[in-house]
Amino acid sequence: MSLETYVDTLGPGDIFRDWLVEVIGDRAHDLRGKVRVYKITPSSHNVFRYEFERCSYSAVAKFYAEPTGQLRDYNPVQSLEREYMMLQRAEKIIDIPPLLGMRRRFNCVLLTEYVRGEPLYKYIKKEKRLFDRLTAVAHTLRRLHDQTRTDYRKEYEFIHFHRLLDQLNLDRSRREMYNYLLGDWWHSSLLDVDRGCMIHNDANPVNYLFNSDKLYALDFESAWDHAHPVHDLGIVTAELKNYFGWKKGDPSRAEPYIGHFLWQYSRTEDDFRRITRALPFFMSLGLLRMARLRLGREHKSYIFRESAACLNSVGRLN
DSSP: OOEEEEEEEEOTTOHHHHHHHHHHGGGSSOOOSOEEEEEEESOSEEEEEEEETTTOOEEEEEEEEEEOSSOOOSOHHHHHHHHHHHHHHHTTTSOOSOEEEEESTTTSEEEEEOOOOEEHHHHHHHTSSHHHHHHHHHHHHHHHHHTTEEOOOHHHHHHHHHHHHHHHTOOHHHHHHHHHHHHHHHHSSTTOOSOEEEEOSOOOGGGEEEETTEEEEOOOTTOEEEEOTHHHHHHHHHHHHHIIIIISSOGGGGHHHHHHHHHHHOSSHHHHHHHHHHHHHHHHHHHHHHTTSOOOHHHHHHHHHHHHHHHHTHHHHO
């Protein structure tokens, strides 16, 4: 979950505050006076919320030239422009926080409007209206995937998976096991589809925000084209599996939610069957994403065990 910490107050005459006023323009009724600054953590870059005291309007700024995560060898200008382009495409299809602008001069900053709401993760924890919330996420992802059709490049999915494994620094035997299982998936037809699409690629529960009944998708930094549509579904279902399986000790509690989510995404029964056959590959990927976090040894062992079990299903599904 994200946290906010007050760090500063900017007054009139501050060059960055004055740029905010210029960009926001008529979106707020009174932008005079001071701006309170709150740092949002955790994040792969420095991210701040800027709140105008006189009208309580807020904007969120992500600074691409100020990385805070492990990945630091990248071009911040290209990364900024890439996410800006992805957001411009996405906002024509689904609801995202309104895009305000970008500026290379200010450490490659991307500026969006701040949207208040509750993340999907809170609904998972409380199991309150969770079926309804998963329906909204499923329909949002379906719209995004259907309206961003591209050619499909299967090799991208495997490059992405192997890159993730590289980040985990696995021992030799475990890495060889994953390599072998991925080889079986590569040679099967389970991941073959006619068309690819743009995927969110960070479809974890903190990046889906509900303001009343309106759903906003956040953070398109990792979005990419030519992908398998089930990729995003695998991330969501892996989060459900991990939460109920590890934190609640009862993986069977995740099954009704996963089934409902996939059914709401599907158009037909055949569509549902194709999705469920490809899902274990991407659920394994989703689980392994969590292994990059600071988890305890037992939790990581659970993650590796469940992710391997997902990949092992290739023989039964073929």
